[in-house]
Amino acid sequence: MKRFLAALIVATIPLTPLASQPAPPLTTDASAFVHQVKVQSGTEETRYRQAVSPVSFTIPMTIGRISIESAYMYLEAKDSTETRDVSGPLDTQITSDWHLGRAILTGYVNLPTGSDSLDAADAALARDVARNDLNFPIKSFGQGFDYGGAITIAHQVGHWAISAGGGYIIRGPYTPFVGAADYDPGNELTFTAGASYASGNWTFGMDTSGHLIYVDRLAGAPVFRNGKQIVAKGSLKYESRRIRLTASAAEILRLKNREMVDGALLYEDRDSNGNDFRAHGNLSLMPFPGITLFAEGNFKDITENAYDVGNPLYQGSGRLWTYGGGLSIRLGTTEALTLRFIRGDGWLNDRQEDVETLNARVSVRLFF
Amino acid sequence: MKNQFYIALTALSVSCAATTPQAPTAISSMGTVPELNRTEMPSQDGGELRSAALDYYAKGDYVRALRFGYWAAQTIPTDVRLRMLLGIVYDGGFDRPDLAIPEYQRALSLKPDKRFDDRLRRRIHYLNRRLIQNTSRTLLTTNSSNPLSENWLALYPLEIHGPKSPDPGLEIGLIDWILPEVQKRSPNLHVDAFTAWIVSQVYREVSMVPSAPDFARWSGAGLVLTGSLSDLGNDRLRLTLELLGPSGEAVHVTPPVVVNTTEPAEAHAIILEQAVNTLQLLDSRHEPEAPIRNPVALPLYAQGLAQYLTGQVEDAYANSEDATALNPGSSLLESRRNWAESDMLGGIEGGDLLDDYHRLLSLPDPNRIVRDRLTSGHSLGTPSPNGYSGSEIEDPYKPPRPDRATP
Numbered sequence: 112m113k114r115f116l117a118a119l120i121v122a123t124i125p126l127t128p129l130a131s132q133p134a135p136p137l138t139t140d141a142s143a144f145v146h147q148v149k150v151q152s153g154t155e156e157t158r159y160r161q162a163v164s165p166v167s168f169t170i171p172m173t174i175g176r177i178s179i180e181s182a183y184m185y186l187e188a189k190d191s192t193e194t195r196d197v198s199g200p201l202d203t204q205i206t207s208d209w210h211l212g213r214a215i216l217t218g219y220v221n222l223p224t225g226s227d228s229l230d231a232a233d234a235a236l237a238r239d240v241a242r243n244d245l246n247f248p249i250k251s252f253g254q255g256f257d258y259g260g261a262i263t264i265a266h267q268v269g270h271w272a273i274s275a276g277g278g279y280i281i282r283g284p285y286t287p288f289v290g291a292a293d294y295d296p297g298n299e300l301t302f303t304a305g306a307s308y309a310s311g312n313w314t315f316g317m318d319t320s321g322h323l324i325y326v327d328r329l330a331g332a333p334v335f336r337n338g339k340q341i342v343a344k345g346s347l348k349y350e351s352r353r354i355r356l357t358a359s360a361a362e363i364l365r366l367k368n369r370e371m372v373d374g375a376l377l378y379e380d381r382d383s384n385g386n387d388f389r390a391h392g393n394l395s396l397m398p399f400p401g402i403t404l405f406a407e408g409n410f411k412d413i414t415e416n417a418y419d420v421g422n423p424l425y426q427g428s429g430r431l432w433t434y435g436g437g438l439s440i441r442l443g444t445t446e447a448l449t450l451r452f453i454r455g456d457g458w459l460n461d462r463q464e465d466v467e468t469l470n471a472r473v474s475v476r477l478f479f
Numbered sequence: 480m481k482n483q484f485y486i487a488l489t490a491l492s493v494s495c496a497a498t499t500p501q502a503p504t505a506i507s508s509m510g511t512v513p514e515l516n517r518t519e520m521p522s523q524d525g526g527e528l529r530s531a532a533l534d535y536y537a538k539g540d541y542v543r544a545l546r547f548g549y550w551a552a553q554t555i556p557t558d559v560r561l562r563m564l565l566g567i568v569y570d571g572g573f574d575r576p577d578l579a580i581p582e583y584q585r586a587l588s589l590k591p592d593k594r595f596d597d598r599l600r601r602r603i604h605y606l607n608r609r610l611i612q613n614t615s616r617t618l619l620t621t622n623s624s625n626p627l628s629e630n631w632l633a634l635y636p637l638e639i640h641g642p643k644s645p646d647p648g649l650e651i652g653l654i655d656w657i658l659p660e661v662q663k664r665s666p667n668l669h670v671d672a673f674t675a676w677i678v679s680q681v682y683r684e685v686s687m688v689p690s691a692p693d694f695a696r697w698s699g700a701g702l703v704l705t706g707s708l709s710d711l712g713n714d715r716l717r718l719t720l721e722l723l724g725p726s727g728e729a730v731h732v733t734p735p736v737v738v739n740t741t742e743p744a745e746a747h748a749i750i751l752e753q754a755v756n757t758l759q760l761l762d763s764r765h766e767p768e769a770p771i772r773n774p775v776a777l778p779l780y781a782q783g784l785a786q787y788l789t790g791q792v793e794d795a796y797a798n799s800e801d802a803t804a805l806n807p808g809s810s811l812l813e814s815r816r817n818w819a820e821s822d823m824l825g826g827i828e829g830g831d832l833l834d835d836y837h838r839l840l841s842l843p844d845p846n847r848i849v850r851d852r853l854t855s856g857h858s859l860g861t862p863s864p865n866g867y868s869g870s871e872i873e874d875p876y877k878p879p880r881p882d883r884a885t886p
Binding site for chain 1: 530675700841852853855857859861862867870871872877879
C-alpha cells in the first residue's frame with residue numbers, strides 16, 4: 112500500500128514540463144441545477160426533487176490541473192400524504208490531472224464533508240434517490256475519506272489509436288446512517304482498454320473496462336461484496352470548427368454479488384443486479400465565436416434482475432429517455448454562462464410505473 | 480436494431496467519403512511561383528490557415544493552397560502536412576527544386592511516416608542534382624562564376640594523352656576513388672565529391688573550349704585536383720596528378736607514375752601517395768584500405784560514375800550494382816551506386832510521393848487522436864466521477880450495504 116501511495120504522489124508531480132503547451136486559465140464554476148422525477152403508479156404520484164449548488168475551483172498547472180469541487184444539496188419527496196426533505200453539504204473532491212503527451216495521470220481524494228449518520232427517514236429518502244432505475248445526478252450525500260489514482264496510456268498506429276489503463280481507489284470508513292457505524296466499503300480496481308479509428312474529422316471508438324469491487328466490512332467484519340462489472344462501450348465523434356457531434360452506447364454487465372450466509376461470503380443464488388444499456392448523443396454548433404448551441408439525448412435501459420416476479424428480491428426492468436438542449440455564451444474574456452434544460456419520459460418496474468423527469472441547470476464560469 | 484445499425488454505418492461511410500480530400504494524380508506546369516506579400520499576415524489563426532490551405536489543395540486550387548500553406552507554416556512550423564504541401568506544389572507545380580528541397584528536408588526532419596523516408600530522401604537527392612546542374616548552367620550562360628566558392632577542393636577529370644584510350648571513365652574514377660581517404664585526412668576542409676563532379680560535368684558540357692585551368696578560374700574553389708592519363712597497354716596506365724590554384728596556375732605536379740589496373744589495391748596506394756604529396760595531407764595512422772580490390776570492379780565502377788554524370792542513370796546503376804556485387808563491402812561503391820539509384824527512382828517518384836501525401840492527409844492529427852483516445856479510455860478508469868455537472872454518471876452507483884436487509 113505504501114508503494115502505491117508513493118507511486119501516486121510521484122505520479123501527481125509534473126515530470127516533464129511541456130513548454131510549448133499554453134497554460135489553461137484558472138477557472139471558478141458556480142452552478143445550480145434542479146432535477147425532478149415524477150413516478151406515477153396508478154393514481155398515486157410521488158415527486159422527487161433534487162436541488163444542488165456545486166462550486167468548483169480549477170487551478171491550471173504546467174501540464175495539468177487541480178480541481179476542487181463541493182456542493183450543497185436539498186432533497187425532497189412529495190406524495191399525496193406527506194412531504195419529506197433532507198438537506199446538507201456534499202463531499203469535497205480534489206482531482207488532479209496530468210497530461211504527459213501519450214499518458215494521463217489522475218490523482219483523486221474525497222474529503223468526507225458531506226452529511227452522514229442519516230436518520231431512518233432521511234436515509235430512506237436518500238435510498239430512493241440512489242435507485243439505479245432513476246437518473247438523479249447525485250446519488251448520496253457522501254462517503255468516507257477516499258483516495259486513489261488512475262493512469263491511461265495511448266499509442267497511435269496510422270489511423271488507429273489504442274489505449275490501456277487502470278485505476279485504484281481506497282475507500283475509507285464512514286457512517287452512512289445511524290446504526291451503521293464504521294462501515295468500510297470495499298476498495299475498487301478498474302482496468303480499461305480501448306481503440307479508436309479516425310478518418311478526417313470522424314473518430315470511432317471502442318472501450319472496455321473491468322471493475323472489481325472488494326469486500327465491504329462493518330466494524331471489521333465482512334458483510335457484502337458487490338458484483339464485478341464489465342463495460343463495453345462504442346462511440347462516434349465528429350469535430351470541425353463549427354460542429355461537434357458525439358454519440359456513444361454502453362452496455363454494463365453487472366455480475367452476482369456476494370453476501371454473508373452462515374458466516375461466509377457466498378454468491379447470491381441469482382444475480383440481483385440488472386444490466387444497464389446507456390446511449391448518449393450530443394450535437395454542438397458554434398455559429399459565432401463565443402456562442403455554442405447544443406442539443407443532447409440520453410437513453411437508459413435497465414433489464415430485470417434474475418429473480419422471479421413476486422420474489423421480494425425481484426427488480427423489474429425500466430427505461431428512460433431524456434432530451435433537451437441549451438446554450439453557452441462567453442461573455443467577454445472572463446465569464447461564460449451556460450443554460451441547459453432537459454426533460455425525459457419512461458417507465459419503471461416492467462411498465463407498472465410511469466416516470467417523467469426535468470432537469471434545469473445554470474452555470475457561470477469565471478476565467479482568471 | 481439491425482436496420483438502425485446499418486443506417487448509422489452507411490451514414491458514417493458517406494460522411495467519411497465526403498470529408499476525404501480529392502486526390503490529384505499530378506500537379507504540373509503551373510508557370511511561375513505567384514507573388515506573395517510576405518509582410519501581410521492574414522488575421523486567421525494557424526489552425527484556420529492550415530484548414531484553408533488543405534481545403535484549397537483538395538479543390539485543386541494549388542496557388543491559394545500555396546499561399547495559405549505558406550502563412551500557416553509560419554505559425555505552425557512543425558506540421559508535416561503543410562511542409563509536404565509546400566514541397567509538392569513547389570516541386571511538381573512550379574518546378575522549383577530550390578524552394579521544394581528545404582520544405583522536403585523540413586518534412587523529413589519531422590519524421591512523417593516510415594514510408595516517406597526513403598522516397599523523400601531519393602526525391603531530395605534527385606532535385607539536388609538538378610538544382611546544382613541548373614545553377615551551374617545559369618552561371619555559365621550568364622558569364623557568372625564561383626559555383627564552388629565554398630569548396631576547398633574541386634575536381635576535374637584527368638586529361639587523356641596518347642594513341643590508346645583507357646577504359647571509359649577511368650579519368651574520373653582514378654581521382655574519385657581516393658576522395659574518401661582525402662576527406663579523412665583533411666577533416667576541417669570541405670570536400671563535396673557529389674557537387675564537385677556535377678559542376679565540372681556541366682562545365683565540360685556547356686563550355687566552348689573546356690580546360691582544367693579555365694575551370695579552376697571559373698569554379699571559385701580553393702584548389703582543383705586534376706592531371707593526365709595515358710594507356711600504356713597491357714593494363715598499365717601512366718598518370719600524373721596536378722593541383723591548380725584559383726587562377727588556373729599549376730601549384731603542384733607529381734612525377735609520372737605507372738599503375739597496373741589488374742592490381743587495383745596497389746594502384747590505389749600509388750595514386751593516394753601522389754595525392755598525399757600533392758595536397759600535403761596528413762599522414763594516416765592506419766594503412767589505408769583500397770576501396771576496390773577486384774580488378775573487374777574497377778572499370779565497371781569508373782564507367783558507371785561517368786555514365787551517372789552524363790545522365791545515363793540506368794546504365795550507371797547497372798554498372799555500379801555489378802561493381803558492388805563483385806567487390807562487396809566497399810562504402811565507396813555503395814555510395815556511388817546509391818547516387819545512381821536515388822536519381823533513377825527519385826526522378827520518377829513524383830506521382831508516388833503524391834499518393835503517399837494523400838495517405839498522410841487522410842491520417843488523423845496525431846495530437847488529436849491520442850488526446851481523444853486518452854480521454855475516452857480514462858473516463859472509464861478514473862475513480863468515482865461525481866454528478867456535479869448535473870448529469871447522471873455512467874457508472875452504476877453502489878449504495879452502502881452494511882447488512883443484508885439494506886435494499
